[in-house]
Amino acid sequence: MELIRFTDFKLTERNKAIAKMFFDYNGNEVMAQFIFYLQRDECLGIRVGRHDGAVPTVELENYINKNKPDLKKLVKPEVVRVKAERLQMLASENS
Numbered sequence: 001m002e003l004i005r006f007t008d009f010k011l012t013e014r015n016k017a018i019a020k021m022f023f024d025y026n027g028n029e030v031m032a033q034f035i036f037y038l039q040r041d042e043c044l045g046i047r048v049g050r051h052d053g054a055v056p057t058v059e060l061e062n063y064i065n066k067n068k069p070d071l072k073k074l075v076k077p078e079v080v081r082v083k084a085e086r087l088q089m090l091a092s093e094n095s
Contacts, residue, residue: 009078
């Protein structure tokens with residue numbers, strides 16, 4: 001299983017975000033939603049959300065466990081971006 005790309009990274013709560021992760025799994029492209037638990041601009045944890053039935057949950061969990069440091073580095077710019085957007089939105093509402 002190999003990560004192809006991720007899309008739709010967005011905050012769902014103050015310290016929680018989701019993204020659609022696309023993988024090459026046995027020659028097929030499959031999608032899994034990953035849930036990212038955040039503190040400030042850091043990702044503290046990652047869990048599997050909804051996903052295509054073609055890939056077992058345990059394989060996605062194993063992928064996260066093996067690649068957690070790389071996944072955290074991969075999403076860090078997105079964490080910074082969505083947190084900044086949230087602050088900007090809140091600031092404009094208070095103006």
